[in-house]
Amino acid sequence: MGHYLIHTVEIFIQNESFYENETFMKLSKQVKGNLVI
Numbered sequence: 001m002g003h004y005l006i007h008t009v010e011i012f013i014q015n016e017s018f019y020e021n022e023t024f025m026k027l028s029k030q031v032k033g034n035l036v037i
Contacts, residue, residue: 006032 009032 009028
């Protein structure tokens, strides 16, 4: 389950429209950081 979430976050990060959203960027960094650790 954790690996699935990490891949999903990475896919969203690669999407330019989400990449331009500062709020999502901050959230994605927090989520990805927590999942990786």
